[in-house]
Amino acid sequence: MNSPETVVDALFIGTLQTLSPEGQGQQTGMYKHSIPNAKINDLGIIGDVQADKRVHGGIEKALHQYAQSSYATIISQYPELKDIAIAGSIGENITGPNMDDRNVYIGDIYQIGPVMVQVSQPRSPCWKINHRFNTPQLSKFIADNYITGWYYRVLQSGVIKVGDPISLLERLNDSLSIARFLEIVTSQRPSYEMLAQAAGCQGLNVDWKIRLEHRMSYLSKNTLLAINK
Numbered sequence: 001m002n003s004p005e006t007v008v009d010a011l012f013i014g015t016l017q018t019l020s021p022e023g024q025g026q027q028t029g030m031y032k033h034s035i036p037n038a039k040i041n042d043l044g045i046i047g048d049v050q051a052d053k054r055v056h057g058g059i060e061k062a063l064h065q066y067a068q069s070s071y072a073t074i075i076s077q078y079p080e081l082k083d084i085a086i087a088g089s090i091g092e093n094i095t096g097p098n099m100d101d102r103n104v105y106i107g108d109i110y111q112i113g114p115v116m117v118q119v120s121q122p123r124s125p126c127w128k129i130n131h132r133f134n135t136p137q138l139s140k141f142i143a144d145n146y147i148t149g150w151y152y153r154v155l156q157s158g159v160i161k162v163g164d165p166i167s168l169l170e171r172l173n174d175s176l177s178i179a180r181f182l183e184i185v186t187s188q189r190p191s192y193e194m195l196a197q198a199a200g201c202q203g204l205n206v207d208w209k210i211r212l213e214h215r216m217s218y219l220s221k222n223t224l225l226a227i228n229k
Helices: 068-077 127-133 138-144 178-185 192-199 206-228
Strands: 010-014 032-035 037-041 063-065 109-112 115-122 150-156 158-161 165-170
Touching: 010 037, 068 138, 115 158, 115 178, 127 138, 178 192, 192 206
Parallel strands: none
Antiparallel strands: 010 032, 037 158, 063 150, 109 115, 109 165, 115 150
């Protein structure tokens, strides 16, 4: 089992801010500032806020981690963002070196200081990222390159601090990294077997399981129709 060895490099917490007129006056919790330690419960960092709880926050999306290396990927495509595409600017709560979307897997259980967390799903980048960086296609670039970062559910609460070790305790799925999962679910024509593998992934948010099962059902019906023609 390949375990990325790392520590908490930074922690981030945000308050509600209103986007400029181009953002239609909507609110966001993406603008975050660093903190030395954070008290964690089953909803994430106490005091952190999410503007749209339909797509951010909650038990299944309690904490968001973004890979440091993904910022380098963004800057390679958008060099004009080099001064602002920095840790915390995507709206993540945690950052740590050596962890990325290809070596973190759905269902992974990590110990972060005294806190225990489990990877529940990838993040789905939204238009607010484009607005934050004034770059219209940035969220699409992030999605297309499978550098979305990932969400944790909290299994054990506590206080974490910068410098705490992040240790992999258990890997429940050895073939579905965040990036591989995204490759499957965003494929225009995935096979039934690929969808079944993703849907059966241990630790995956149940909402994702339902979406994948619906897609599998649709694929099965169309396959039967084609056979019976």
